[in-house]
Amino acid sequence: MGKNDVPSGTVLAGSRRSFLKQSATLAAATAVGAAALSRASTAAEAISQRYPDPLIEVLDDSFMSYRVFNAGVERLATGLHWPEGPVWSGDGRYLLFSDVPNNRIMRWDEISDSLGVYRYNSNFSNGLARDRQGRLIVCEGSTTSTEGRRVTRTEYDGRITVLADQFEGKRFNSPNDVVVKRDGSIWFTDPPFQTGNNYEGHKITPELPDAVYRIDGQTLKVTRVIDNFAGPNGLCFSPDERTLYVVEGRAKPNRLIWAYAVNADGTLGERRKHIEALEYGALDGMRCDEDGNLWCGWGSNGAREAKPEMLDGVRVFNAQGKAIGHIHLPERCPNLCFGGTAGNRLFMTSSHSLYALYVNTRDATFNPT
Numbered sequence: 001m002g003k004n005d006v007p008s009g010t011v012l013a014g015s016r017r018s019f020l021k022q023s024a025t026l027a028a029a030t031a032v033g034a035a036a037l038s039r040a041s042t043a044a045e046a047i048s049q050r051y052p053d054p055l056i057e058v059l060d061d062s063f064m065s066y067r068v069f070n071a072g073v074e075r076l077a078t079g080l081h082w083p084e085g086p087v088w089s090g091d092g093r094y095l096l097f098s099d100v101p102n103n104r105i106m107r108w109d110e111i112s113d114s115l116g117v118y119r120y121n122s123n124f125s126n127g128l129a130r131d132r133q134g135r136l137i138v139c140e141g142s143t144t145s146t147e148g149r150r151v152t153r154t155e156y157d158g159r160i161t162v163l164a165d166q167f168e169g170k171r172f173n174s175p176n177d178v179v180v181k182r183d184g185s186i187w188f189t190d191p192p193f194q195t196g197n198n199y200e201g202h203k204i205t206p207e208l209p210d211a212v213y214r215i216d217g218q219t220l221k222v223t224r225v226i227d228n229f230a231g232p233n234g235l236c237f238s239p240d241e242r243t244l245y246v247v248e249g250r251a252k253p254n255r256l257i258w259a260y261a262v263n264a265d266g267t268l269g270e271r272r273k274h275i276e277a278l279e280y281g282a283l284d285g286m287r288c289d290e291d292g293n294l295w296c297g298w299g300s301n302g303a304r305e306a307k308p309e310m311l312d313g314v315r316v317f318n319a320q321g322k323a324i325g326h327i328h329l330p331e332r333c334p335n336l337c338f339g340g341t342a343g344n345r346l347f348m349t350s351s352h353s354l355y356a357l358y359v360n361t362r363d364a365t366f367n368p369t
Contacts, residue, residue, distance in 0.1 A: 006268040007288070043077055044075070047329075050072075055072070055073045055327060056312075056328075056357070059184070059324050060323070063324040064326035067360065071359070072116055075326065075355055078354075081100070082200070083097050083350070085097055085177065085285070086336065086339075089130065095337075098126050098140065098336075100194075101199050112364075124140065126175065127138045127175070136153070137163075139151055139175035142201020149204075164220070167208060173207070174191065176191050176194075182241060182365070185266060190232070191230035209222050210230060214266055219340065225268050229254070230251055233248075234297065236294070237288065239292055243259055244259070245286065249273060249283065256274075258272070268364075278299070279311075280301050282298065282299045282311070284334045285296075287336055287363055292319035293317060293318050294313065294351075295346065298312070298332075308331075313328045314329070333349035334349055338363035344359055344360065
């Protein structure tokens with residue numbers, strides 16, 4: 001080695017300062033670029049520039065009272081894989097929802113207009129809700145090693161309490177959607193949707209029939225309230241909680257919403273067919289507003305004759321089951337919820353994105369927290 005030779009891997013003092021300066025500049029540029037990319041993927045984007053928004057279709061004049069003239073559909077975030085089960089947290093001004101195939105719960109912050117991961121390895125969570133004390137209730141849709149296929153509660157200190165993971169000694173299929181009644185009872189659907197592939201969980205052989213369950217708010221006793229369904233999916237209560245609406249997601253020839261009378265002891269009485277999804281429509285999650293209207297995730301049932309571009313979005317039905325409005329989205333909408341500081345912002349989780357729209361109503365059980 002000559003006197004002017006430098007061993008491989010060695011950086012001279014002057015070169016080191018230059019190298020560090022260049023590295024710092026590059027790191028800063030990378031950070032700025034990453035931040036810009038993050039903002040670009042989560043900044044609110046109006047789908048249409050016109051008012052009234054042509055994506056908001058009025059099917060009946062009664063829907064005009066729920067449409068805000070100068071409010072349009074906005075895309076809040078994208079780059080997701082089948083987001084589901086949104087729930088609003090008013091005390092923190094944020095929305096939580098499941099990104100099912102990515103095995104995580106996401107958090108969209110209203111104040112910063114930013115999206116982040118709230119929980120990774122969520123056991124392929126699906127439906128989310130908050131109980132009467134504000135704690136997070138999670139439907140964990142699939143087994144990851146030894147956990148999953150259960151309904152859990154996240155305590156104030158972050159601990160996870162298992163509320164239910166079996167019925168009559170058999171594991172649940174894939175808990176899907178969940179709602180909490182004012183008496184503290186927790187109601188959830190258990191279809192086999194996430195048991196048949198390794199995309200939204202893990203393939204298993206279901207042990208129980210498709211069903212709807214109730215967890216008592218005091219004793220945590222689990223009872224099966226419906227067991228004659230083909231693919232129970234979304235569910236919600238009427239404003240007075242005397243009626244339970246449940247989607248039969250695999251009903252033939254068309255998907256249905258059934259309305260059940262709710263008895264004082266937590267059992268269900270007579271049922272009636274409330275809504276039938278005609279013209280190749282598909283129902284998923286839903287919410288009931290303060291006037292008794294059902295806001296339903298809507299899309300194609302997969303038939304070759306269907307036109308998804310005409311169906312995708314949210315279909316709104318009045319208390320009598322008549323379609324009164326349709327919010328068109330460029331993607332299918334699995335689920336939705338009301339939120340925002342005044343409870344009048346409709347959040348819609350869709351195939352790859354999160355959308356929002358200000359409307360002139362609120363959830364039937366609106367609570368500012």
